[in-house]
Amino acid sequence: MPFRIGLTRDFLTDDGRIGWGDIGLAALDAADGVEWDFIEAVDGDIPPEAVRGYDALIVLTPRVTADTLKGADRLVLVARFGVGYDNVDVEACTRHGVLVTITPDGVRGPVAVSALTMLLAAAHRLGEKDRLVRAGRWHDKLDYMGTGVTGRTLGLVGWGNIGRELSRLCAPLGMRQLAADPYADPERAAAAGVTLVELDTLLAEADFVMVTCALTPETHHLIDAGRLAGMKPTAYLVNVARGPIVDQAALTEVLTQGRIAGAALDVFEVEPPDPADPLLALDNVLLSPHAVAWTDELALGNGRGAIQAALDVAAGRTPAYPVNPAALDHPRLSSKALR
Known part of the structure; x- marks a missing residue:
C-alpha cells in the first residue's frame, strides 16, 4: 500500500x-x-x-x-x-x-531578514516617505527625519530560532542587544553579545522592541496596555511572530496618542483585519499581510x-x-x- x-x-x-x-x-x-x-x-x-x-x-x-x-x-x-x-x-x-x-530551518533566515527589514523601514519612516512622494509633498521631507540604529538598543522578546538569527544579523549594526526569554541559554546569549533581562526592563530600555516569541497561553497579550506604557516614547514595536502576543487595541491607542514613535506589524489579532480597524488609518504604523517573509x-x-x-x-x-x-x-x- x-x-x-x-x-x-x-x-x-x-x-x-x-x-x-x-x-x-x-x-x-x-x-x-x-x-x-x-x-x-x-x-x-x-x-x-x-x-x-x-x-x-x-x-x-x-x-x-x-x-x-x-x-x-x-x-x-x-x-x-x-x-x-x-x-x-x-x-x-x-x-x-x-x-x-x-520547519525551523526554512524560516530562520528569511524571517529574521524580514524582521530586520521592517525594523529599518520603520526607523527610516519609509512608509510615510513613500506617501509624501505619491502625494506631491516632496518638500515636506524635513518633517520626517528617521532614527538611526547605531548605538541604539534592540530588545528581543523571545530569543529562540528567529531571535538568535536576528541577533547575528544585527551584530554589525553596532546595536546594544537585550533579550527577554526565560528559556534562553545565558552562556549562549553572552557569547552572542546579548544581555538577558526581564521583560519590563527590556521594554523600558529598548529603542526597538522586536517580538519573535511563540504564541502560547503564557504569551497571549504578553505585550499589554501596562507593558506598552513602559516603553520609551521614541521607541518602535515590531511584531513578526503572532498577532495575539500584542494587545492590538492597546497598541492602537498608544500609537494614536503618540506615546510610542511607531510600529511595524506583519501579524494581527484577527487576520485579515477588519478594513474599518482604526489601526489601518494610522500613519505611524507599517503593515504587511502576514507575508513580509514570503x-x-x-x-x-x-x-x-x-x-x-x-x-x-x-x-x-x-x-x-x-x-x-x-x-x-x-x-x-x-x-x-x-x-
Missing part, C-alpha cells in the same frame, strides 16, 4: 498554480512508494472526510482539530509548512498518535522541510523537529518502529 500524503489546497492559486513557486514537490514525485495530492481544505477547520486515507498531511493555514482526526485511521503525521502551529490541536494529535513537525527562499526551505518530514516517516525514520515527541510512544507510531 502506498504512503499517501495530502497537501492543503491553499497552496494553490485559483487557476491551479502553486502560489509559492517551487516548494520542492519534485522530491515527492521521485519517491518510491509514495503518492500525493491536494486535499479539499483551503481555510477553516479541515473536515474529517478530507483526511481519511492519508498517512501524512502537509498543512499551510487550515486548522487541524480534534474533529479532523475522527476516523483518520491511517494518519500519523501533520507537517506544518512553517514554525507556527497554533492552527494545529497538538494535544489532540498526541492523543491520536499523530506526530506534528515544523520569498522564494522561504517557500523552498519550508517545502523541503515539511516534505522531508513526510518522506522520513514513510521510510520508517523519525523526522526532525517534532513538537510533540510524546506521540512517538503511541501504539500507532510505535508500531512503525521509527528509527
Whole structure:
C-alpha cells in the first residue's frame, strides 16, 4: 500500500498554480512508494472526510482539530509548512498518535531578514516617505527625519530560532542587544553579545522592541496596555511572530496618542483585519499581510522541510523537529518502529 500524503489546497492559486513557486514537490514525485495530492481544505477547520486515507498531511493555514482526526485511521503525521502551529490541536494529535513537525530551518533566515527589514523601514519612516512622494509633498521631507540604529538598543522578546538569527544579523549594526526569554541559554546569549533581562526592563530600555516569541497561553497579550506604557516614547514595536502576543487595541491607542514613535506589524489579532480597524488609518504604523517573509527562499526551505518530514516517516525514520515527541510512544507510531 502506498504512503499517501495530502497537501492543503491553499497552496494553490485559483487557476491551479502553486502560489509559492517551487516548494520542492519534485522530491515527492521521485519517491518510491509514495503518492500525493491536494486535499479539499483551503481555510477553516479541515473536515474529517478530507483526511481519511492519508498517512501524512502537509498543512499551510487550515486548522487541524480534534474533529479532523475522527476516523483518520491511517494518519500519523501533520507537517506544518512553517514554525507556527497554533492552527494545529497538538494535544489532540498526541492523543491520536499523530506526530506534528515544523520547519525551523526554512524560516530562520528569511524571517529574521524580514524582521530586520521592517525594523529599518520603520526607523527610516519609509512608509510615510513613500506617501509624501505619491502625494506631491516632496518638500515636506524635513518633517520626517528617521532614527538611526547605531548605538541604539534592540530588545528581543523571545530569543529562540528567529531571535538568535536576528541577533547575528544585527551584530554589525553596532546595536546594544537585550533579550527577554526565560528559556534562553545565558552562556549562549553572552557569547552572542546579548544581555538577558526581564521583560519590563527590556521594554523600558529598548529603542526597538522586536517580538519573535511563540504564541502560547503564557504569551497571549504578553505585550499589554501596562507593558506598552513602559516603553520609551521614541521607541518602535515590531511584531513578526503572532498577532495575539500584542494587545492590538492597546497598541492602537498608544500609537494614536503618540506615546510610542511607531510600529511595524506583519501579524494581527484577527487576520485579515477588519478594513474599518482604526489601526489601518494610522500613519505611524507599517503593515504587511502576514507575508513580509514570503520569498522564494522561504517557500523552498519550508517545502523541503515539511516534505522531508513526510518522506522520513514513510521510510520508517523519525523526522526532525517534532513538537510533540510524546506521540512517538503511541501504539500507532510505535508500531512503525521509527528509527
